[in-house]
Amino acid sequence: MLFALLQYFRPWRLRLIPIVLASLLEMFFNAQIPLSVKFMIDRALLNHNQHMMFLILGALATSTVIVSVTSMARDYLYAKIVAQIIAGLRLRTFEHLQRLSMDFYARTETGDVMSRFSNDLGALENGLAAGVAWGLQPFLDLLLSVILVFTLEWRLALIGVLLCPLCILGPGFFSKRATAASVAKQEQESGALTALQESLMAPSVVRAFSLQDTLIGRFRNRNSMLFGASLRLGFITAMVERSASLGTLFLQVVVMAISGWLAFRGTISIGTFASFQALFVSLSYAFMYLAQYAPNLVSARGGAIRLEELLAEQPDITDVPSAAELTTFRDAIELREVHFSYTGERTNLEDVTLRIPRGSSVAMVGSSGSGKSTVLNLLLRFYNPDRGGAFFDGNDLRSIRMHSLHALCGVVFQESFLFNTTIRENIALAKSGATDAEIIQAAKSAEIHEFITSLPAGYDSLAGERGRNFSGGQRQRIAIARALLRNPSILLLDEATSALDPSTEQAINATLNRIAPGRTMISVTHRLRSVVHVDCIFVFHQGRLAEQGCHAELLHLNGLYAKMWRKQAGVQLNDDADRATVDAAWLNELPLMRGVRLDTLEQVARWFGTEQFNEHIEIVRQGDPGDRFFILVRGKVEVSRTTDDATEIVAILHDGDYFGEMALLSNQPRNATVRTLTPCVCLTLPRDLFNRLLATEPELRDYIRKVATERGAA
Numbered sequence: 001m002l003f004a005l006l007q008y009f010r011p012w013r014l015r016l017i018p019i020v021l022a023s024l025l026e027m028f029f030n031a032q033i034p035l036s037v038k039f040m041i042d043r044a045l046l047n048h049n050q051h052m053m054f055l056i057l058g059a060l061a062t063s064t065v066i067v068s069v070t071s072m073a074r075d076y077l078y079a080k081i082v083a084q085i086i087a088g089l090r091l092r093t094f095e096h097l098q099r100l101s102m103d104f105y106a107r108t109e110t111g112d113v114m115s116r117f118s119n120d121l122g123a124l125e126n127g128l129a130a131g132v133a134w135g136l137q138p139f140l141d142l143l144l145s146v147i148l149v150f151t152l153e154w155r156l157a158l159i160g161v162l163l164c165p166l167c168i169l170g171p172g173f174f175s176k177r178a179t180a181a182s183v184a185k186q187e188q189e190s191g192a193l194t195a196l197q198e199s200l201m202a203p204s205v206v207r208a209f210s211l212q213d214t215l216i217g218r219f220r221n222r223n224s225m226l227f228g229a230s231l232r233l234g235f236i237t238a239m240v241e242r243s244a245s246l247g248t249l250f251l252q253v254v255v256m257a258i259s260g261w262l263a264f265r266g267t268i269s270i271g272t273f274a275s276f277q278a279l280f281v282s283l284s285y286a287f288m289y290l291a292q293y294a295p296n297l298v299s300a301r302g303g304a305i306r307l308e309e310l311l312a313e314q315p316d317i318t319d320v321p322s323a324a325e326l327t328t329f330r331d332a333i334e335l336r337e338v339h340f341s342y343t344g345e346r347t348n349l350e351d352v353t354l355r356i357p358r359g360s361s362v363a364m365v366g367s368s369g370s371g372k373s374t375v376l377n378l379l380l381r382f383y384n385p386d387r388g389g390a391f392f393d394g395n396d397l398r399s400i401r402m403h404s405l406h407a408l409c410g411v412v413f414q415e416s417f418l419f420n421t422t423i424r425e426n427i428a429l430a431k432s433g434a435t436d437a438e439i440i441q442a443a444k445s446a447e448i449h450e451f452i453t454s455l456p457a458g459y460d461s462l463a464g465e466r467g468r469n470f471s472g473g474q475r476q477r478i479a480i481a482r483a484l485l486r487n488p489s490i491l492l493l494d495e496a497t498s499a500l501d502p503s504t505e506q507a508i509n510a511t512l513n514r515i516a517p518g519r520t521m522i523s524v525t526h527r528l529r530s531v532v533h534v535d536c537i538f539v540f541h542q543g544r545l546a547e548q549g550c551h552a553e554l555l556h557l558n559g560l561y562a563k564m565w566r567k568q569a570g571v572q573l574n575d576d577a578d579r580a581t582v583d584a585a586w587l588n589e590l591p592l593m594r595g596v597r598l599d600t601l602e603q604v605a606r607w608f609g610t611e612q613f614n615e616h617i618e619i620v621r622q623g624d625p626g627d628r629f630f631i632l633v634r635g636k637v638e639v640s641r642t643t644d645d646a647t648e649i650v651a652i653l654h655d656g657d658y659f660g661e662m663a664l665l666s667n668q669p670r671n672a673t674v675r676t677l678t679p680c681v682c683l684t685l686p687r688d689l690f691n692r693l694l695a696t697e698p699e700l701r702d703y704i705r706k707v708a709t710e711r712g713a714a
């Protein structure tokens with residue numbers, strides 16, 4: 001164990017020499033005091049030899065000065081080595097994390113990495129830092145004291161040394177428990193930190209749902225558990241020290257009794273008696289230090305093991321030595337017969353073959369989880385396909401330098417991350433050595449330049465943590481500017497506008513259409529209206545490429561896409577995004593109204609009202625009485641159902657989907673909770689309005705009654 005830790009000192013071994021020398025010097029000095037007691041008593045005091053007394057005191061004073069200086073120098077040198085070891089390891093770990101590929105991040109929890117980076121590195125640092133003062137020095141002192149007591153009087157020494165382990169019985173007993181208690185406390189601490197972190201991450205959710213009291217209640221529990229753990233650790237740690245000093249005291253009493261008896265009988269001199277006491281005190285202290293240092297070493301070793309584990313992670317995705325540099329995009333990007341799974345458990349892409357010619361504009365559509373983002377991940381080589389391959393101008397991506405591939409691509413995700421620095425730097429990140437002129441040009445193309453210059457600090461304005469100083473739309477525009485800075489041949493947009501409200505979305509889509517010419521555009525979207533003009537639409541369904549073709553071809557095919565299209569085309573939003581409408585034909589597809597006459601449905605359509613919702617809002621809560629029916633015109637919501645033991649997400653709904661239809665029949669409680677994931681626009685029809693409508697339309701009323709009884713019976 002010690003050996004494994006010593007390897008960290010290997011690069012510094014030459015600088016350890018003065019440290020060891022200084023410790024040896026201190027060892028002799030530490031032994032000198034108890035020995036001087038003997039000479040003081042036997043030679044100077046009992047003989048009244050003044051000359052001898054000054055000689056001894058002079059020698060002691062001189063060595064005190066020397067050893068103070070050398071040991072301080074030693075402490076400095078050693079602290080420097082440890083700080084260098086830890087800084088080096090910290091840097092190496094961080095660098096390593098940047099080189100690991102996405103699959104590592106997909107299967108690893110952030111908290112785990114964080115704790116290795118902070119707690120484990122800290123444990124190692126603590127263990128190493130105390131190494132000389134608590135390890136090496138007591139060890140040397142112990143060694144010399146043992147030799148000295150044996151040369152002074154071996155029989156007494158034997159008894160004393162045999163009794164010595166008694167002093168560490170107590171500390172040994174308690175320190176095991178102390179280690180366990182400190183682990184327990186760390187767990188409680190990290191639990192409390194997680195709770196704090198969660199409450200800091202989403203202050204708006206906390207307030208919108210009035211979760212304050214719930215959170216405080218939960219935190220109170222956590223805090224009282226942390227209190228218990230702290231108390232236990234504090235007491236046990238005190239016991240470690242208490243039992244060690246009691247053991248030492250016991251040893252001293254025993255040694256004093258025996259050596260006193262020997263001195264009384266004249267077997268040993270009075271000076272020997274006195275220096276024995278002093279030697280045993282330092283001997284048992286050395287023992288105690290070592291005993292208390294041992295647990296530090298154990299946790300340092302534990303920390304080192306966990307760090308080494310992290311450092312041993314190999315990136316899946318690396319450049320092979322023969323990898324070629326890409327400079328231009330000439331022909332096409334392709335996936336050929338790609339099979340892929342993130343975890344190996346479930347296939348996430350199955351036999352996908354697609355071709356994106358240079359200069360074309362394509363879209364990936366399909367329900368949530370159908371594999372659209374996964375396709376982008378493979379095109380960017382964040383992952384390697386399990387079977388089949390991804391090709392760039394006919395070359396397998398595995399034979400291409402990754403950074404040269406990424407240099408040709410600009411990517412904008414749904415949520416754009418801004419670093420907490422200036423806008424200028426946030427944009428400039430994409431290209432090292434970008435000039436101000438280039439940055440401004442990119443911002444102009446992304447149509448955010450005017451806004452930036454209107455800020456007091458202009459391009460030097462700070463983004464704030466996670467970019468919170470800016471609205472979602474502004475963040476997306478900054479992200480687009482960042483992507484454009486590289487003047488990318490290929491622009492990949494993964495739901496780049498879906499988290500935005502409809503009018504911002506329209507504006508950004510217009511911007512994107514302006515920057516598209518001359519580039520290859522690959523966009524993932526749920527909004528079919530925004531892709532009717534593209535050259536090719538790829539329709540994904542459960543990890544398979546179900547259909548492909550242009551809008552007209554896919555409508556003609558009358559398959560999945562056509563169905564999605566009808567669903568979305570039947571509901572419309574006006575240009576100001578404040579009024580939505582639904583077609584009678586769309587209503588006709590509802591199971592509840594299938595077979596109802598179209599002119600009646602046109603009546604029904606007119607009774608719908610438009611409602612807008614912000615993101616992260618509960619539109620419908622499970623268990624509440626249902627009072628209206630919803631059609632989701634724009635946006636994305638999550639439907640979840642809570643049973644006794646778990647909450648399960650049952651669906652993600654998009655433009656053109658509907659929910660809450662049972663509320664039109666009766667006010668039975670809602671059977672699920674619906675939460676907005678993005679800003680949403682809904683069409684709603686309250687039941688009382690619907691009932692008034694039924695009163696005037698006897699035919700519809702009879703029909704609905706029939707459906708209601710059928711459903712009630714089912």
Ligand code: ADP
Pocket residue numbers: 106342343348366367368369370371372373374375
């Ligand atoms: P979408 O079409 O909504 O973009 P994705 O391509 O993101 O869908 O996801 C496809 C499937 O892969 C989903 O079932 C999703 O749960 C799964 N998946 C996505 N990312 C990961 C990941 N990092 N680890 C494991 N499974 C993932």
Ligand code: MG
Pocket residue numbers: 372373374494
């Ligand atoms: Mg996605």
